[in-house]
Amino acid sequence: MVRTTIVLTRADVAGQIDIREVIPAIERCLADHEKGEDLLPPKYIIDMPGGIGISACMAGYTKAANMLTMKLGQERKANVDQSLPTIMGTLQLYDPETGELLMIVESVLATMYRTAAAAAVAAKHLARQNSEVLAVIGAGQLGRQCVRAVASVRPFRRIDLFDIRQPQAEQVARDLAAELCVPIRVATAEEACREADVICTATNSTEPIVMNRWVRPGTHLSCMGADLHSKIECEMTLLPRCRIFADKMEQCVERGEVSQAIEKKILGRDCYAGNLGQVITGQVPGRTSEDQVTLFDGIGLGVQDTTVAKSIYEQATAKGLGTTIAFC
Numbered sequence: 439m440v441r442t443t444i445v446l447t448r449a450d451v452a453g454q455i456d457i458r459e460v461i462p463a464i465e466r467c468l469a470d471h472e473k474g475e476d477l478l479p480p481k482y483i484i485d486m487p488g489g490i491g492i493s494a495c496m497a498g499y500t501k502a503a504n505m506l507t508m509k510l511g512q513e514r515k516a517n518v519d520q521s522l523p524t525i526m527g528t529l530q531l532y533d534p535e536t537g538e539l540l541m542i543v544e545s546v547l548a549t550m551y552r553t554a555a556a557a558a559v560a561a562k563h564l565a566r567q568n569s570e571v572l573a574v575i576g577a578g579q580l581g582r583q584c585v586r587a588v589a590s591v592r593p594f595r596r597i598d599l600f601d602i603r604q605p606q607a608e609q610v611a612r613d614l615a616a617e618l619c620v621p622i623r624v625a626t627a628e629e630a631c632r633e634a635d636v637i638c639t640a641t642n643s644t645e646p647i648v649m650n651r652w653v654r655p656g657t658h659l660s661c662m663g664a665d666l667h668s669k670i671e672c673e674m675t676l677l678p679r680c681r682i683f684a685d686k687m688e689q690c691v692e693r694g695e696v697s698q699a700i701e702k703k704i705l706g707r708d709c710y711a712g713n714l715g716q717v718i719t720g721q722v723p724g725r726t727s728e729d730q731v732t733l734f735d736g737i738g739l740g741v742q743d744t745t746v747a748k749s750i751y752e753q754a755t756a757k758g759l760g761t762t763i764a765f766c
């Protein structure tokens with residue numbers, strides 16, 4: 439008999455899915471990806487007529503997790519005028535052997551979970567063990583999840599949060615301080631960066647926010663917001679000070695945080711020490727001294743969607759979440 443499909447809304451994920459369970463799954467995914475057995479077809483983008491937005495299709499298959507996903511996303515910038523979200527989508531999880539559709543889940547929050555989990559895995563492997571202060575730059579959808587995920591990998595005594603929309607930062611600080619049992623201070627970018635041991639960037643900025651002179655020796659940066667060549671969050675002069683890692687070097691060189699510095703020849707295309715997965719498997723050393731500045735450039739892999747979908751499916755099945763549909 440064909441298995442039924444679980445349908446999960448964003449509220450189901452927000453209320454019931456534990457991001458801390460996603461972090462070890464993403465860690466295994468990045469390590470397994472280094473075996474070269476995943477299938478990642480190129481992202482397919484449909485430019486909608488009249489420049490109203492894009493439709494994006496992404497697929498990922500991981501042999502290690504033995505799962506297949508397809509993600510369909512819609513971006514319509516003008517939706518703000520109708521008080522609608524500008525990004526919406528669904529993530530579908532399939533059994534690769536039989537083709538059965540196991541789950542359909544709202545994809546925007548799931549994407550934030552897997553991205554924040556990657557930032558946390560990078561901090562776990564690259565930040566100094568004695569890190570005490572976390573700075574998160576950006577308090578939007580991704581910034582909120584980065585606070586929750588990165589805070590779980592070190593016993594931080596304080597979190598500083600900066601966003602150009604200060605009320606947004608204040609809201610996130612109020613929402614999360616009790617959940618995390620760590621004081622969250624709304625700060626300027628300079629205050630946040632100068633006192634941080636770990637900096638996580640999660641904005642959609644096209645201008646640098648993190649200035650070189652504010653970053654102390656020994657800091658780790660997880661740079662997650664810049665997933666297109668046009669976006670940037672760190673001053674370019676900071677980058678030559680850093681030992682830099684990617685989620686996948688071939689893609690980050692074109693579209694990641696350091697891609698503009700490569701174009702301006704401040705860095706070479708060989709500026710990466712390796713992929714984060716190679717650090718996890720021990721193939722490449724991570725941090726090599728206490729005063730080194732490390733930087734993770736992560737723009738996201740389709741197999742991270744597959745991994746977060748599998749983690750959500752397992753948690754949803756165990757807790758009996760969502761609506762179940764028999765499609766055939």
Ligand SMILES: NC(=O)c1ccc[n+]([C@@H]2O[C@H](COP(=O)([O-])OP(=O)(O)OC[C@H]3O[C@@H](n4cnc5c(N)ncnc54)[C@H](O)[C@@H]3O)[C@@H](O)[C@H]2O)c1
Nearest residue numbers: 553576577578579580601602641642643662663736737738
């Ligand atoms: N690396 C990945 O895999 C991945 C995955 C998902 C999203 N993203 C990217 O992450 C970024 C954030 O996504 P989101 O969904 O959270 O967007 P969002 O619109 O919810 O939040 C962005 C936040 O950044 C703030 N911001 C913008 N410019 C700033 C600046 N100069 N200084 C301080 N704050 C600033 C905004 O005020 C806003 O609160 C986007 O660029 C998105 O494309 C990356």
